[in-house]
Amino acid sequence: DSGVTQTPKHLITATGQRVTLRCSPRSGDLSVYWYQQSLDQGLQFLIQYYNGEERAKGNILERFSAQQFPDLHSELNLSSLELGDSALYFCASSPGGGPGSPLHFGNGTRLTVT
């Protein structure tokens, strides 16, 4: 058990809808990262938050947004969903964001857009 909790485990929704994925980092970890895993693109970094503030952005679509709350949990919001958004979405956390900070991944949310 990595200590990173993601909910829900599975999500099935229709095109055009909006969903929210939730992540609770390991106790004491200040950084939260969101990754998308799809069959064709593999694991891709989306966005990082550190202690409530956005720290780094990767290949995140404008339809997607995230935030980290004062209690350090994070939410990833996906809107105007398309079939191609179907993927596994992972949250990871680390104590900081600097060198030597290994990432601990949750077990993911599997999103299916129909």
Place this chain on the structure above:
Amino acid sequence: GQQLNQSPQSMFIQEGEDVSMNCTSSSIFNTWLWYKQDPGEGPVLLIALYKAGELTSNGRLTAQFGITRKDSFLNISASIPSDVGIYFCAGPVIGGSQGNLIFGKGTKLSVKP
């Protein structure tokens, strides 16, 4: 942009055999990470390498940070059924935070008892 190429894509081996897989890039990496992903779970960090030429072991796993800083190798000795899974190499994006990682496409390992 930075890319990581893993080979082989998949391996079918007999229990007890040794396994070798590698990861190469046209770009230099300052850190190499090896993760394993089991079905239905998130990637788990196996080994982290921080220095060119470094050789690090974790039980039956040994990984090396290539001298050129453009490649890394992972070896598994005396494989067992629970070694089954997908092995990913990863490294931080140049100029990005340490958690902004690029992942290879993975090596899928199957072990026949």
